Amino acid sequence: MITEKLLIKSLKRLTVSLFLVFSVNSIYISSSLANEFEFSGKVGVEQRYFVDEGNDPEQVSHNQSSIVFEPELYWGWNNGSDSITFKPFLRLDSEDEERTHGDIRELSYIHAGDDWEVRTGIRKEFWGVTEFQHLVDVINQTDGVEDFDGEDKLGQLMVNLSVVNDWGIVDVFLLPGFRERQFNGSDGRLRLPILVDNDSISYQSSAKDQHLDLALRWSHSIGDFDIGSYWFHGTNRDPLLSLSVNDENVLFKQYYQQMDQLGFDVQATLGDFLWKFETIYRHTDIESYWATQAGFEYSYVGIFDSNIDLGLLMEHGWDSRGEGDGNSAGASVQNDLFIGARLAFNDMQSSEILMGMGSDLDHNGFSFLFEASRRLGESFKASLDVRLMQSNEPADLLYQIKNDDHLQLAIDWYF
Amino acid sequence: MLYMKKIKTAAALVVFTLASHSAVALDAAEKGLAISKEAKQRDLGWADSTADMRMTLRNTQGQESIREIKLKSLEQETDGDKSLTIFNQPRDVKGTAFLSFSHPVGADDQWLYLPALKRVKRISSRNKSGPFMGSEFSFEDLSSFEIEKYGYKYLGNETINGLDSFMVEQYPVDENSGYTRRIVWLDKAEYRVQKIDFYDRKNSLLKTLSYSSYQQYLGKYWRADSAKMINHQSGKSTDLTWNNYAFKTGLQDSDFNRNTLKRVR
Numbered sequence: 001m002i003t004e005k006l007l008i009k010s011l012k013r014l015t016v017s018l019f020l021v022f023s024v025n026s027i028y029i030s031s032s033l034a035n036e037f038e039f040s041g042k043v044g045v046e047q048r049y050f051v052d053e054g055n056d057p058e059q060v061s062h063n064q065s066s067i068v069f070e071p072e073l074y075w076g077w078n079n080g081s082d083s084i085t086f087k088p089f090l091r092l093d094s095e096d097e098e099r100t101h102g103d104i105r106e107l108s109y110i111h112a113g114d115d116w117e118v119r120t121g122i123r124k125e126f127w128g129v130t131e132f133q134h135l136v137d138v139i140n141q142t143d144g145v146e147d148f149d150g151e152d153k154l155g156q157l158m159v160n161l162s163v164v165n166d167w168g169i170v171d172v173f174l175l176p177g178f179r180e181r182q183f184n185g186s187d188g189r190l191r192l193p194i195l196v197d198n199d200s201i202s203y204q205s206s207a208k209d210q211h212l213d214l215a216l217r218w219s220h221s222i223g224d225f226d227i228g229s230y231w232f233h234g235t236n237r238d239p240l241l242s243l244s245v246n247d248e249n250v251l252f253k254q255y256y257q258q259m260d261q262l263g264f265d266v267q268a269t270l271g272d273f274l275w276k277f278e279t280i281y282r283h284t285d286i287e288s289y290w291a292t293q294a295g296f297e298y299s300y301v302g303i304f305d306s307n308i309d310l311g312l313l314m315e316h317g318w319d320s321r322g323e324g325d326g327n328s329a330g331a332s333v334q335n336d337l338f339i340g341a342r343l344a345f346n347d348m349q350s351s352e353i354l355m356g357m358g359s360d361l362d363h364n365g366f367s368f369l370f371e372a373s374r375r376l377g378e379s380f381k382a383s384l385d386v387r388l389m390q391s392n393e394p395a396d397l398l399y400q401i402k403n404d405d406h407l408q409l410a411i412d413w414y415f
Numbered sequence: 416m417l418y419m420k421k422i423k424t425a426a427a428l429v430v431f432t433l434a435s436h437s438a439v440a441l442d443a444a445e446k447g448l449a450i451s452k453e454a455k456q457r458d459l460g461w462a463d464s465t466a467d468m469r470m471t472l473r474n475t476q477g478q479e480s481i482r483e484i485k486l487k488s489l490e491q492e493t494d495g496d497k498s499l500t501i502f503n504q505p506r507d508v509k510g511t512a513f514l515s516f517s518h519p520v521g522a523d524d525q526w527l528y529l530p531a532l533k534r535v536k537r538i539s540s541r542n543k544s545g546p547f548m549g550s551e552f553s554f555e556d557l558s559s560f561e562i563e564k565y566g567y568k569y570l571g572n573e574t575i576n577g578l579d580s581f582m583v584e585q586y587p588v589d590e591n592s593g594y595t596r597r598i599v600w601l602d603k604a605e606y607r608v609q610k611i612d613f614y615d616r617k618n619s620l621l622k623t624l625s626y627s628s629y630q631q632y633l634g635k636y637w638r639a640d641s642a643k644m645i646n647h648q649s650g651k652s653t654d655l656t657w658n659n660y661a662f663k664t665g666l667q668d669s670d671f672n673r674n675t676l677k678r679v680r
Contacts, residue, residue: 074680302593
């Protein structure tokens with residue numbers, strides 16, 4: 001019920017904003033050519049089919065449907081030196097009320113000078129070079145209900161000053177306000193056997209979710225090398241989950257620590273090879289550890305005298321915490337090998353296939369993904385994803401979702 | 416005039432000496448290079464330019480697909496040009512942008528911005544022969560012309576589009592090129608490229624590019640309004656049209672970096 005109310009509220013808000021936008025649009029068009037307005041985005045339907053029934057009878061047994069709406073409104077003026085972008089997001093899920101969620105992915109104002117710019121508002125910032133795990137990407141909270149691959153992020157409130165120098169780009173981030181991770185509800189699949197409480201959350205900082213986080217990053221391109229390095233101080237985006245008994249229910253409670261993190265990423269672009277390396281050092285009151293993700297991507301242009309390009313990927317993930325045991329939770333990626341192949345058909349419909357495999361080298365844990373996409377006509381796009389998970393290690397996250405093998409078909413209309 | 420003198424000398428050699436063959440070859444190479452240099456020379460000094468490009472892809476069944484692209488380029492005096500390519504259509508790639516620092520010799524530096532992920536990715540520039548956006552244009556077809564990229568041979572004169580033109584054969588230096596050679600027709604009056612025949616790695620005729628409706632900008636720089644690329648082997652074609660050409664708009668080096676790549680429209 002709460003979700004529905006929220007939904008209606010956000011829909012109302014959206015309608016008001018859209019109305020505003022259209023009126024602003026007509027004013028802009030009539031007033032000045034130097035101003036630019038764009039309305040774009042996507043609407044999509046998604047169908048998931050789970051091969052097996054879930055571990056918990058409450059979970060959806062096979063079919064999960066949803067729709068997604070993600071418009072983007074852009075105003076630019078002064079030749080694009082000033083701009084405002086608004087990108088709301090809404091997903092309505094047929095089964096999991098936690099996955100029915102809305103977010104403001106972006107609502108920000110950018111002012112750019114010659115060699116500097118200030119970006120203020122809700123934004124997404126991506127760091128890193130590797131494909132199978134994004135270790136150094138730390139600014140935004142993961143949207144945990146949108147998908148389970150960690151690629152989707154929640155918008156983060158920030159003030160970001162970015163200065164371009166001969167010796168690289170320096171970014172300063174002030175991050176007021178923290179977004180908690182959302183977890184799938186009892187009806188949802190791809191979740192832990194014990195539900196995570198999305199409401200009662202505790203923090204190390206007395207400022208709770210109002211802690212002002214800081215980040216400082218330097219990045220530069222030197223010849224064939226693209227390098228980045230940063231320091232982040234603030235709320236750890238990854239919660240610690242602890243069991244709690246609440247009204248006769250057993251739940252995981254989220255606890256967010258403060259952390260300091262140093263990160264470094266480099267990509268060497270040498271001929272047909274992209275060599276990639278990411279590392280972090282994370283320090284909290286409870287633990288300090290190192291982690292790395294390293295590998296390469298090799299491109300073969302025009303296989304078998306065709307227009308098809310083949311990319312081969314291999315990466316290894318390591319974490320100093322090692323596997324979990326009785327004393328510590330450990331890391332889910334501690335000695336894992338990832339291999340993948342990407343086929344780009346370079347046809348009119350931009351057809352693509354990506355296959356990937358992750359394997360835990362310390363125990364029998366295995367995941368497989370297949371992603372295919374193709375444009376239909378001028379403005380539709382169809383994507384088919386297949387994800388398979390297997391594990392013999394109960395402490396492993398994969399073990400908890402090993403019955404959640406599924407196919408996912410999405411059709412998006414872009415406007 | 417210099418060329419004429421050389422040709423006369425060469426002709427004399429053909430008649431009177433046994434070493435004639437190599438001398439003519441050398442001369443054809445020099446003349447091919449000289450014509451190409453003149454064409455490049457006449458197009459220097461535009462400083463920067465912006466334009467809107469529309470591609471119409473057509474397959475053998477006559478189905479069409481549209482690409483809309485905005486181009487921003489900055490001329491570099493001692494290096495290859497810098498350029499930004501911004502995609503507007505198809506809609507699913509809207510906002511994707513491509514930054515390239517080209518170099519006459521060696522690999523170009525290229526970055527791709529993926530707006531859905533907010534990710535800037537350095538990409539390999541070795542892919543010269545692959546299709547651009549599924550079109551009949553490859554990446555190398557769309558990159559700026561630099562003298563150092565080819566070897567040359569003057570083939571003769573021909574009338575094309577009603578214009579008296581030079582025929583120059585060009586041999587790509589880069590081993591990753593998809594071509595063994597291209598034959599370029601440049602009109603003698605203004606040194607504008609009228610037509611290019613592309614020969615694949617097996618030296619068979621692969622594609623023909625024809626330019627039409629040249630316009631002169633700032634009283635000096637010629638740009639075609641449209642071009643057509645026909646693939647003789649697949650039967651597919653791609654039409655290009657350019658709109659809103661502007662030169663010396665005040666773009667600077669600071670408009671071409673990873674920060675601008677993320678917000679350019």
